[in-house]
Amino acid sequence: PALILDVGRAVAIAARNVPWNAVCLPQAMAAKAMLARRGCGSSFHLGANYDGHHTLTAHAWLVAGGIVVVGKSGIAGMTPLARFG
Numbered sequence: 803p804a805l806i807l808d809v810g811r812a813v814a815i816a817a818r819n820v821p822w823n824a825v826c827l828p829q830a831m832a833a834k835a836m837l838a839r840r841g842c843g844s845s846f847h848l849g850a851n852y853d854g855h856h857t858l859t860a861h862a863w864l865v866a867g868g869i870v871v872v873g874k875s876g877i878a879g880m881t882p883l884a885r886f887g
Contacts, residue, residue: 803867809836810871829872830864834887837866844871845887849880 813833817824830846837844844866851859861880863873870877 803869805840805842806837806866806869806871809833809840810869812836813872826873826876827862830862833864833871837864837871842866843887845885847873847882847886848884849877849882851879851881 810833813829813836816832817829834844834846844864847863847865849861849863851861853859859880861873861876863877864871
């Protein structure tokens with residue numbers, strides 16, 4: 803669990819300090835690569851939500867060891883569409 807939390811914190815810090823908008827998708831991809839490099843498996847999730855007012859919202863999150871590594875804040879209301887890993 804410590805490794806998983808450390809990777810999540812590192813990705814969150816990096817996302818705040820890059821010159822582009824590092825939203826959930828690149829964060830989840832980066833965290834998955836970082837965990838894989840350290841021999842830790844994870845599941846990459848994609849979901850979507852339609853609010854009924856012509857707005858479709860997509861979200862990505864990463865789960866490892868039962869812990870949401872990145873993307874936890876956007877999971878509520880999302881319909882899971884795909885899981886990789």
